[in-house]
Amino acid sequence: MSRKRLGTAATETADTGNTFLGDVRVNVERWTRKSVHNPTAFFLEIVVATFSLVLFTAVFGDVGALALERAGFADVNYITYLLPAVLMQATMGSAFSSGMGLVRDLESGMFEKTVVTPMSWTAVLVGKSLAELARIVVQLLAVVGLAVAMGATIETGVVGVVGILGVCLLVGLLFMSVSNVVGLLARDEEVINAATMLFMFPLLFLSPAFIPMSADVETIATVNPITYGVDAVRALVLGEDVMTVLSVTYYDGIANTVVPAVAVLVALNVVVGAIAVRLLARASSANAD
Amino acid sequence: MPTTEPRTDHAEAESTGTSTDRPHSIDVEGLALTYSDGTQAVEDVTLSVPAGEFFGFLGPNGAGKTTTIKVFATLLEPTGGRVEVNGHHVTEARTAVRASIGYMAQETSIDEELTARENLAFACDAYGVGRANRTQRIDELLDLVDLADVADTPAGNFSGGMKKRLDAATALVHDPDLVFLDEPTTGLDPKARNRLWDYFRRINEQGTTVFLTTQYLEEADQLCDRLAVIRNGRIVEDGSPDELKRRVGGEVLELELDGSGARADSQGATGESAAAVLRDAAALDDCGSVEATEGTVRVTAPDAGERGPDLLLALRDAGISVTGFDVAEPTLDDVFLAIADESVDPLAAADGQPGTEDDDTSQPQQAVDV
DSSP states (O other): OOOSOOOSGGGGGGTTTOOOOHHHHHHHHHHHHHHHHHHHHHHHHHHHHHHHHHHHHHHHHHHHHHHHHHHHHHTTTTHHHHHHHHHHHHHHHHHHHHHHHHHHHHHHTTHHHHTTSSSSSSHHHHHHHHHHHHHHHHHHHHHHHHHHOOOOOOOTHHHHHHHHHHHHHHHHHHHHHHHHHHHHHHHHHHHHHHHHHHHHHHHHHHTSSSOOOOOHHHHHTTTTTTHHHHHHHHHHHHHOOOOSSOOSSSSOOTTHHHHHHHHHHHHHHHHHHHHOOOOOOOHHOOOOO | OOOOOOOOOOOOOOOOOOOOOOOOSSSEEEEEEEOOOOOOOEEEEEEEETOOOOEEEEEOTSSSSHHHHHHTTTOOOOEEEEEEEEHHHHHTTHHHHHHHHHOOOOSOOOOTTSSSHHHHHHHHTTTOOOHHHHHHHHEEEEHHHOOGTTTTTBBSSSSSHHHHHHHHHHHTTTTOOOOESTTTTTOHHHHHHHHHHHHHHHHHHHOOEEEEESHHHHHHHHHOEEEEEEETTEEEEOOOHHHHHHIOOEEEEEEETTSSSSTTSSHHHHHHHHHHHHHHHHOOOOOEEEETTEEEEEEEETHHHHHHHHHHHHHHHHTOEEHHHHHHHEOOOHHHHHHTOTTTOOHHHHTTHHHHHHGGGGSSSSOOOO
């Protein structure tokens, strides 16, 4: 039996040509290519955010203005007040596609196929997450651009936008973890679809996202991660301390909102992220269970 | 004799020699795997596959084929025994094993959102194939599996056979020493299956060891140098296809019965009584068997042909008329039925269609008329 090499590449692979960063890049590339080839969901998520900006302004505009005046935001136009809510909505919607990608990989066998390669499993996960975070950034920039075109103002300028993106990515990462946990437990795209709605609307409405909160809502809003995301983004949009559920006066102005909100989001990410990583590690492990 | 390039663990040796210099691709002793719910998927598998062999792994559903292959591919940790693949321990040197094997899962595993070329590029990157040779390597593989003209089409648009071929190609980007094919042709039409067979033969001729599981005995017969049959988590037979046929199958004497006789209330009943007569008359040893199906009785024994006249007489004495007979060389199906699938009850098969075909002329059997 004779052996003819198909290529010369083989000799390099016995000790594997893999590096951690290389493995990350491979997976960023794979997931980015997938979004580029199938951009429908990507654009639909931007369209939905645009609809929200237009619809909520049209429907809540007048009521919103009254509520804003009563809550001490008399000089803020409604679309500016609304922008953080729509950014949260876009972030959550996009983040849930992470779990969808995972379930599709589990169903198509690509998950197992990836496990059986010599790639570092951590690198696979980091690569996929980075591609998804990059996707969210592009969508958020489009939404911010549209909102500004429609009359919203961001008081803190370009630096503020960077901060806004940072806060949104923390929220995005949190819900990416949530959607991966749901995906691993249910292993069903339909369930993730349903979970997106289940999380998105109650969490948005039980927060100061659309209009300033009543006292009843405020109690619930304290344990709602979206409250912290909305408050932090709004502080950066308006350039002032707008924290609704915690009263921090240790810092000056914006930081009184942003620092505690970011701390809460980071803590939640650590907890939920640990659960997601644990479940993912178990799904990819070779234990016979 | 063409030059050969023996594969060693480190692939550093470019010496000339024969393929027998290569270590065993698979070396397994007492492999056991019990799931945490107590299910014993594999009880005791001991086998070794020399480098360069085309090895077939057969068995009925649930016998432990896929579990075994997943242990070899590092996807499941064995709960007992020693498993070495390409000289590496599957649990202690997992990455080394992964880098040295190709694995084609039972379900077609490709990314349908990516093109054929992109799927191969991802696989190249995942297996650390050097960038310098990547483009050439991808083109070679696309040619090998006949997908060059649709290289830039998303794989989701492919037919089942094309997807399988792409899947097989992605398992080979790194030119592995050993490739696992888990029921690679299930669900394909015969034409697509033949193309894949050609392809598997080609990669084996190029020196890759192939470990194939299949339900199609014709596939095993066509492709494999050697086979092992697994049943209830244990290997019950192994050898070349011809050896297995000789050892287990023997010759097959098929007798076509006249079902219209007075004794017959149905074909099945005739078959049963004929089978009973034959069992008494033939006094078969362990590897012989008598099977009754509708209107026919099959006697499997190493000397079934020789015994034919005696058996015909015995049937005549019992008042059962024989309308045709045929002596056939065993096929792997016979081997499989005899050793792997004891649960199939030939009488139950006959009961499956009670009295539907009373007129045996309407159901011609492949037999020579007497």
